[in-house]
Amino acid sequence: MKKEDLVQLEIEDISSEGLGIGHAEGMAVFVKDTVIGDVIQAKIIKRKKTYAFGRLMEILKPSPDRVEPVCPVARQCGGCQLQAMSYPAQLAFKEQKVLGNLQRIGGFAPELLHQCMEPIIGMEEPFHYRNKAQFPIGRDRQGRLIAGFYAGRTHTIIDNHDCALGAKVNCQVLETVLQYMEENQVDPYDEETGKGRMRHVMIRMGFCTGEIMVCLVVNGKQLPKEEKLTAALSRISGMTSIVLNTNQERTNVILGRENRLLWGREYIEDFIGTVKYQISPLSFYQVNPVQTEHLYRTALEYAGLTGNETVWDLYCGIGTISLFLAKKAGKVRGVEIVPEAIEDARRNAALNGLTNTEFYVGKAEEVLPEKYEKEGIRADVIVIDPPRKGCQQQVLDTMVQMAPKRIVYVSCDSATLARDLKYLCQNGYELKRIRAVDNFCQSVHVESVALLQKSN
Numbered sequence: 001m002k003k004e005d006l007v008q009l010e011i012e013d014i015s016s017e018g019l020g021i022g023h024a025e026g027m028a029v030f031v032k033d034t035v036i037g038d039v040i041q042a043k044i045i046k047r048k049k050t051y052a053f054g055r056l057m058e059i060l061k062p063s064p065d066r067v068e069p070v071c072p073v074a075r076q077c078g079g080c081q082l083q084a085m086s087y088p089a090q091l092a093f094k095e096q097k098v099l100g101n102l103q104r105i106g107g108f109a110p111e112l113l114h115q116c117m118e119p120i121i122g123m124e125e126p127f128h129y130r131n132k133a134q135f136p137i138g139r140d141r142q143g144r145l146i147a148g149f150y151a152g153r154t155h156t157i158i159d160n161h162d163c164a165l166g167a168k169v170n171c172q173v174l175e176t177v178l179q180y181m182e183e184n185q186v187d188p189y190d191e192e193t194g195k196g197r198m199r200h201v202m203i204r205m206g207f208c209t210g211e212i213m214v215c216l217v218v219n220g221k222q223l224p225k226e227e228k229l230t231a232a233l234s235r236i237s238g239m240t241s242i243v244l245n246t247n248q249e250r251t252n253v254i255l256g257r258e259n260r261l262l263w264g265r266e267y268i269e270d271f272i273g274t275v276k277y278q279i280s281p282l283s284f285y286q287v288n289p290v291q292t293e294h295l296y297r298t299a300l301e302y303a304g305l306t307g308n309e310t311v312w313d314l315y316c317g318i319g320t321i322s323l324f325l326a327k328k329a330g331k332v333r334g335v336e337i338v339p340e341a342i343e344d345a346r347r348n349a350a351l352n353g354l355t356n357t358e359f360y361v362g363k364a365e366e367v368l369p370e371k372y373e374k375e376g377i378r379a380d381v382i383v384i385d386p387p388r389k390g391c392q393q394q395v396l397d398t399m400v401q402m403a404p405k406r407i408v409y410v411s412c413d414s415a416t417l418a419r420d421l422k423y424l425c426q427n428g429y430e431l432k433r434i435r436a437v438d439n440f441c442q443s444v445h446v447e448s449v450a451l452l453q454k455s456n
Contacts, residue, residue, distance in 0.1 A: 001025050001052065003044050008060065011038045014093060016415070018081025018444045019053075029054045032152075033075050035085045036093065037063030065089035070127060071164040078152025080165065080442035087126050091438060094446040095120045098414040098436045106418035108431060118435040121294045126441035129288045131205050131270070133166045134254055135174060137181075137188040137198045145181055145188065147174045147201065155191060155252075165442060167205045172236055173214055177201050180229040189219045197223065199247060200254050204279060206270030207289045211240040213268045215281045217247050217254060230263040240268050243281050255282060272296060275323045277348050282340050284317045291439040295410065295447055296324045298435055299383060302408045302451040305329050309380035312404075314364040314395065319345030319357070321383055321410070326354045333377070334359045335367045365392035372402055379404045390416030400427045407452040412439075414448050421450060428455050 001007065001024060009022025011034045020034030022042075028051040031042045039061035042054030059066075069075070069083040082090050099117060102108045123129065135147045138157045148160035161171040180186070181198060189196040200217035214233055216223065223229060223244065230242050242263040247256030259266075259281055267278045270285075272293050279285050286292035299321060303311065305328035313322040316334030318341050326332040326349070334357065336342050342361045349357045360367050364386075371377040382404045384391060390413065399407060407429060411417035414436075425431055433451040440446065 001027060001044060001047065003047055005044045006057065007042055007044065007054065009040050009042055009054070011036050011040065011063070014081070014444060016444060018078075024052075027052055031056050032078075033084070034059075035063040035066045035082075036089070037065055071160075073148075073158050073160050074164075076151055077149050077158045077160065079149055079163075081444050083164075083442045087122065087441070090126075090441070091120050091122045094438060094444075095436050097444075098417075098434070098446065098448050101414040101418040102421070102434070104418075105415055106422040106425075108418075108421075108425075112431065113434075116431055116434050118433060120436040120438060120446075121291070121298070122438045123291060123441055126438070127164050128166065128168065129290060129441060130163075130165045131167065131207055131289055132203070132285070132287050133163060133170055134200050134202045135170075136200050137177070138190075139188060145178050147178060167203070167207075169205060169212060169236065169238065170203050173203050173212075173233065174201060176232050176236070177214075177216070177229065180232060184225050184228065186224055194219075194250050202245075202254070202281065204268060204281075204285075205238070206268050206279070208271040209269050210238045211268035211270070212236065212238045213241040213243065213279070213281065214239070215243045215245050215255075215259075216262075217245045217256070219248055221246055221260075226262060234263050239264065241265050245281060257282075272320065273324065275320075275327070275348075276351055277318065277320065277323075278344065278351060279318075280340070280344065283344050284338070284341060286320065286439065288439045288441075291437055291447075292320070295437045295439060295449065296321055298437065298449045299408050299410055300324050300328060302406070302433060302449060303328075303381050303383060304406060305381065310378065312368065312379045312382045314368065314382065314384045314391075315386045316345060316359065317341050317385075319348050319359065321385060322357060322359070323348060323352055323354060325383060326357050329381075330356065332357045333371075333379075335362060335364045337361070337363050363392075365394040365398075368395060368402075369398045372398055378402055381406045381408065383408045383410065385410040386416075388413045388416065391420050396420060396423050396427075400424065403428065403454060405454050409450045409452065411448045411450070412445065414446065417448055417450065421452065424452055429453065430455050 007024040011020040019030040146159040187196040189199040202215040204213040322334040429452040
C-alpha cells in the first residue's frame with residue numbers, strides 16, 4: 001500500500017481524535033468523517049511504517065448508525081467529530097472507550113469491570129448545551145466580515161453564527177458585533193500581519209439565570225466608538241456583562257490577562273444544582289451545565305459523605321466540586337494552581353454561605369505533600385479532577401501515604417484515568433464503581449467518575 005492508492009475499508013473503531021479506523025493489508029488506516037460500521041473507499045494520503053491516513057472518497061455502504069448531521073458545516077468545521085453518528089451509538093461508543101482503556105491500560109479484568117461499570121449518563125437533547133463559545137473574527141476570500149470556528153487543524157475560519165452546540169443567543173450577539181464593525185470600519189485581526197483590531201468574541205451564558213456575558217478580545221486597549229457597540233449589545237435580552245479583553249501578543253492564546261468592564265457587571269451568575277457561582281471572563285467553568293450537575297452528583301454520591309469527613313479537592317478550579325462537597329462534609333480543602341480561580345472559589349463559598357472550606361493556591365503535587373508531611377493534615381476522602389494528562393506521580397504517592405478511606409477520581413481522559421487507577425489499585429485500593437457522563441455530546445470526549453476504596 002502506498003500514497004494515492006485506493007483501498008476499501010470497514011470502519012471498526014474511532015480514534016481519540018475522531019478519525020475512523022479501518023484495516024488494509026494488516027495496517028491501520030485513519031479516515032476522517034467516517035462512522036463505525038461504514039464500508040468506504042479511501043485514498044491513501046500519508047503512509048507511515050505501521051499505519052496510514054486516508055481521505056474519504058465514497059461511502060460504499062453506510063453504517064446502520066449513520067445519520068444526517070444537524071449542522072450544515074459539521075464536516076468542514078471538525079468540532080463535532082461524531083455528528084454523523086446516531087446519539088445512542090455515540091453513548092455506546094463512549095462507554096466502550098472507557099471500558100477498553102480500563103482493560104488495556106489499567107489491566108482491570110472484564111469480570112470486575114462488569115460489576116463496577118454503571119450505565120453512561122447521556123442527554124435528552126444533545127444539542128445547544130454549551131454555555132460558552134469563542135468565535136474568531138476574520139474575512140473570507142471576498143473580503144466579507146465573518147465569524148465562526150476554525151476548520152480542523154487550521155486557522156481558516158468556517159463562517160457559522162449558529163453552532164448546533166451553542167446557545168441560541170450567540171447568533172444575535174455575533175450579528176450585532178459584525179454590524180458594528182462594518183458601520184465603524186473596524187478591521188478584524190490578521191494573524192499573519194499582527195494588524196487589525198477585533199480578534200475574538202467570547203460569549204458565556206448562565207443557563208439557569210439567563211445572564212449573558214460578552215467578552216470582546218481586542219488587539220489594543222479600546223475600540224473605536226465602543227459606546228455604540230455596548231449600547232447595541234446591552235439591548236439583547238439577558239445581557240449582564242460586556243467586557244473588553246486586551247490581547248496584543250502574537251500568539252494563538254485567545255484571552256489576554258487584562259480586562260476592562262464596558263457595561264454591566266464584571267461577572268455573571270449561574271447555578272449547578274443549588275450551588276450558585278460567579279463566573280468572570282477568565283473563570284474555568286464546565287461548558288455543559290446540565291451534565292455537570294449529573295457529574296458532580298455522581299462524585300458526591302461516590303464520596304459517601306455523612307457530614308463529618310475532611311475532604312481534599314485537588315485541581316479544584318473555581319470550587320465547583322468543592323462547594324457541592326462542602327454541603328455534605330465537615331471540612332473541604334481545595335487546591336488549584338491558578339490564583340484567579342482560587343479567588344473565585346473563595347468568593348463562591350461566601351456567596352453560598354459556606355464556612356467549612358479552605359482554598360490553597362499552588363500545584364497539587366506541592367501543596368498536598370507539604371500539608372500532609374509538615375502539618376499532618378489528613379483526609380477521609382480525596383476528590384481529584386485533574387487535567388487531561390492525569391495526576392502527577394507525587395500526587396498519587398501522597399494520596400497512598402495519606403490513605404483516605406475513599407478516592408473519587410473525576411476524569412476527562414479515560415486513558416490517563418486507567419493509568420492512574422492501575423497505580424492506586426496496586427497500592428492499597430480497590431475499584432468499586434465507575435460511570436461515564438456525556439458532557440461533550442457530538443464529540444469523542446467523555447467524562448468519567450471512579451470510586452476507589454481502601455483495601456481492608
